[in-house]
Amino acid sequence: MFIKILGAGAGGGFPQWNCNCANCRAVREGKPGFSPRTQSSLAVSADGVTFALLNASPDLRQQIAAAPQLSPGPSDGLRASPIKSVVLTNGDVDHVAGLLNLREAQAFSIYSSARILNVLAGNRIFDILVPELVTRIEFPFDEAIPLQGAGVDLGLAVRAFPVHGKIALWLEDKSAADFGTRVGDTLGVEIIETATGKSCFYIPGCAEIDDALKARLKGASLVFFDGTLFHENEMIEQGLLGKTGSRMGHVNMTGENGSMAAFENLDVARKIYVHINNSNPTLDAASKERRIVNDAGWEIGEDGMEVTL
Ligand code: MLT
Ligand code: MN
Numbered sequence: 228m229f230i231k232i233l234g235a236g237a238g239g240g241f242p243q244w245n246c247n248c249a250n251c252r253a254v255r256e257g258k259p260g261f262s263p264r265t266q267s268s269l270a271v272s273a274d275g276v277t278f279a280l281l282n283a284s285p286d287l288r289q290q291i292a293a294a295p296q297l298s299p300g301p302s303d304g305l306r307a308s309p310i311k312s313v314v315l316t317n318g319d320v321d322h323v324a325g326l327l328n329l330r331e332a333q334a335f336s337i338y339s340s341a342r343i344l345n346v347l348a349g350n351r352i353f354d355i356l357v358p359e360l361v362t363r364i365e366f367p368f369d370e371a372i373p374l375q376g377a378g379v380d381l382g383l384a385v386r387a388f389p390v391h392g393k394i395a396l397w398l399e400d401k402s403a404a405d406f407g408t409r410v411g412d413t414l415g416v417e418i419i420e421t422a423t424g425k426s427c428f429y430i431p432g433c434a435e436i437d438d439a440l441k442a443r444l445k446g447a448s449l450v451f452f453d454g455t456l457f458h459e460n461e462m463i464e465q466g467l468l469g470k471t472g473s474r475m476g477h478v479n480m481t482g483e484n485g486s487m488a489a490f491e492n493l494d495v496a497r498k499i500y501v502h503i504n505n506s507n508p509t510l511d512a513a514s515k516e517r518r519i520v521n522d523a524g525w526e527i528g529e530d531g532m533e534v535t536l
């Protein structure tokens with residue numbers, strides 16, 4: 228199985244268009260140790276020919292241009308794409324807006340939960356992806372189903388499962404304590420290569436790592452995990468958005484309930500942070516925070532990073 232990080236940034240990317248924080252300034256200035264990151268998406272393939280996208284970011288056009296595997300090949304027809312399926316893990320702008328880049332009458336399939344598919348159904352702009360060509364398939368929870376799209380089988384199966392999280396930011400009901408969040412608003416997925424049974428997990432948004440999730444991830448070969456914030460209060464402390472990691476629906480890297488602590492005894496062979504917010508000090512390769520996560524066995528995802536499992 229081949230996996231490519233198309234975008235390792237969180238919503239807004241790195242640098243974020245309107246952000247003048249120390250990190251964003253440093254990456255704009257080309258300071259050593261800082262590299263830009265587009266918004267959150269991975270591409271996965273079993274055969275190197277057909278691909279599934281895991282989330283469709285607003286930067287998808289740029290991401291496709293930067294990944295030769297994702298464009299039509301010389302022997303393809305006049306209209307063709309290696310992208311046969313798109314898996315969506317939530318309804319936030321950073322994960323669904325890229326669907327609009329996939330218009331132009333191309334067949335593919337979209338897989339997600341009923342909750343997230345309802346978000347697409349409730350927004351007529353997504354009807355530009357006409358149902359005759361673009362099929363929408365609801366994931367059963369906890370059951371691996373084959374990924375298919377445009378009449379081909381990708382040689383991959385996906386087991387989707389709900390994780391703690393939050394309804395999309397733009398759909399929040401401010402009058403409700405849980406903002407109107409329901410099961411299925413945030414998913415984790417296990418991608419399984421059908422021929423070999425090898426698998427990896429992709430969980431770019433997660434508000435809490437409970438025992439069930441720990442049991443699921445125990446002994447995994449490869450996990451791409453929510454790396455939004457290093458510290459619960461980093462955005463507030465930097466004078467940016469007045470929100471904690473928890474309020475945004477993201478578990479932090481640090482803290483007793485943070486991801487580094489939760490993964491400590493899970494024996495995951497390779498752990499890569501994705502969906503990294505521009506405020507995160509680990510974006511500086513020379514920072515003490517980068518050393519802390521590296522010492523705990525974590526990698527900080529980069530755009531273009533390729534992994535073969
Ligand atoms: C998030 O992950 O918290 C969202 O992407 C926020 C947003 O849509 O800006
Ligand atoms: Mn996001």
Ligand code: ZN
Pocket residue numbers: 243246247248249250251252505506
């Ligand atoms: Zn910034």
